[in-house]
Amino acid sequence: MELFRRRRRGRKPSSYRRGMLAAILEGIPSILLFQLLGGPFVTGYLLYLGASSFQVGIVLAIPSLANTLQIIGALLIQRYSNRKLLFTMLCGAHRILWVLAGVAPLLLPKEYGVGAYIVVCMLAFVGQAIGAVFWTSLIADMVPAQVRGRYFGIRNTILWAGGCIAILVFGQLLDRLPEPQGFHVLYAVAAVCVVIDIFFFFQYPNHPFEKSEQSGTRAMLAVPFRNKAFLKSMLFIALWLFLQGISVPFFNYVMLNIMQLGYKWIAIATMTQNVAMMFGYYMWGNLNARYSSRKLLFWTLPVIAASCMGWGLLSALPAIGVLLLVHILVGVGTGGFNQLMFNFVVGDTPKAERPVFIAVFYALTGMAGFLGPLLGGALYRFTAGMPQWVSLFGISLAVGTMLLIVAAVIGSAVLLDRKLGFPRKRGATEWRREG
Template sequence: MNRLSQQQINYGLKISIIEGAFATLYTSLAGGMFLAGLALYLGANSFQIALLTAIPALVSSFSFLAGYLVHQTGTRKKLVLCTAGIGRSVYIILLPLLFTGSKLKIHFFLLLVALSGILMAIAGTVWTSWISDLVPEERRGRFFGLRNAILNVTAVFAAYGAGRGMDWLKSLGQERLGYALAFSLAVGFGLISTLLLTRQPEPEIPARSKPDLREIFVGPLKEPQFRRLTVFLAVWFLTGTLASPFYLVHLLKNLHFSFSEVAVYSMIGGVIGVGFQLFWGRAIDRFGSRPVTVLNFALVGVMPFLWLFATPHFRLPIWIDGVLNGVVWTGASLGLWNLLLDLADNPERKESYFAIYTVVTGLGAFVASLLAGTIAQLISGFHLQLFGADFYNYDVMFLAAGVARFACLPLLLRIKEQGSKPVRYTIRALTNLALWRLNAGKDVVLQALGIKSRD
């Protein structure tokens, strides 16, 4: 491989952070609450809401084309520019769609989601291969921690500003205009992100033999640790994401959150996540990806249960969930990402590792979304009063997802990572660090108050 100079690498990493910020602006305006809100505006039912998650998950199987296309083109940069550029631009077609009275609007909308998903699945897989070669292995934890922290800040301001703007337009009876503006801006930010990628240097791809289809599909699965990771991901995304299509819809529809309040919920996790991206990044470099991933996935299992206790008049569980989003989902995502990069160490199969990861997680989420959508639609009239609380169809999905997440943990524990510290050692070290910082903070407060510590 043609080695880039240190100056080129540092420049490329800076570009990656700036590009990621604009990509986050695109995602904030063309996904999340705006995608779910637009689906509701177009008259989507529970099953069609579930399809919003299911369709991108299903079309993720197209990521297997990445390895073949990279071999055919000989470049990852041009392939990413083409697929990401078009994939982020297709939502401009929504503009005339919003101003028509066709009953088929929701079907065209879902078709656009599928088209964008296909292109972005290929772009994401190739980009992952590209960035994994660009970032030095010893800097991965800190770099992705810093990058994700900056992206979190961007997402916080984007979500809050866009949410407030959307609420204002809704109050004026201009909800349709709000969605038109949101998706137009999203396309603009997406194009800027794509243009910035033209400035990011690409390490030369090492000479490879012509890819064999069997090797593309099953080669990485011959490696025991990657195979164990694949099994865990398949089971976790098949069962642990059963409630994923309904969180935002539950906030908007059943808990009567405004777009601004949904933005505040997102902001809580985003703001807290800024610090914890850096914290978990350093922890990964110190203890390894595996223990950080295991610890955080264990805590992620608690989160769906919180939603069972939320009501329109008692929103504390939602705010606690927002805090945990910033603390433990940050660690789970960053840890899993770095664990994948650590295990995907064969340059001959680079794109195959990431394609399998994308397809397995995508198909798992697809089946889970279809199953969840079908169940939610079948029990749409479900209503249970227990201990003075009301439970509805979405609560059944939250309960199932929480139980499933804990049941998946033994599969994650089977994965081994060379050089990583034991999970128990990591927990003890992090606990001691937390206690030391709390004690130091206590002394600072006591000194400020003029009180001497007895310790």
């Protein structure tokens, strides 16, 4: 925590350090909430409600689909520049509705449970998607660029440590309690996390907002598409997330519905993934202080591909060992990918236009991330009558092979291209080279 201790003797911490500390404190109940409601247990809850693999795919894809609405956030932030107020209202509404999405099916006849969950969950993530633009813009201004890589590495490591504890505790709890009672406890704890999270929203500082220099909505939205480096990287990442979404979100579905593992082993596998993710956050964060986000982003790709291909080892090796290996790889890979993707958007784009870069990026990649799980859910439903190995490891093995080819052929050309650069603040046409 050296980042927070460096200050002159006798002086109060700067607004930057206070904001960085507030973001960590707020993130702890937030990650607990996301692990309880959006982690491995959401698949189990949906199966308990009677959801099909296709319906599970829809739920897993909702956050990505909602991200297409970040364009609205980019337009709103130019008019309502009180970023703290708007992100508190929108993200607070998301947290409350997300809990209600799980409570609603318990109050309705069983045949309406899955539909009610999907509808309320969609409403919840509308607020999250739009509010994320305000939050991302605010935190990008809160964290100085020279410490951004290390800070987010430390922050994510701390948060995912809390996530590991939540996964372990509730994995044991859901195995020991009958399913309705276990989920009742889970949603009660999630409701408490919502209250704490919203309280910490108010602890964020509210730095002045620098508005776009463009005149008119059309000109502002066109800026990201005129940036060659950003456009090529964004299109590639969208392709990657589409392919990845066919397999990775269904790891828990395969373990629960095909391998028939209990929540105890789901929790152990997920906790293994989270510990690996914590290590990945710290490792990639430190490397990001020396190397560009785009270059490091490329090196996460083979790790994610290997995690999908690793399912093929089930044909020859003990299942538990293979599952732990797969989750270690996916933890290190996706942890680095998500962190570096975020740093790429907030760190390698011009400050005044950052909200629209964020919105366009997450809108396009969100649509890709939505279509991937939809196709994955349809594939698992289509292969239900085929030999078990097809659903068990065949789909993931095929997706992993495609990911590795895409990384080698397209990813290397896009993310390792030294000729691409981003405009700096000193001049509209000045470019810098990435190392």
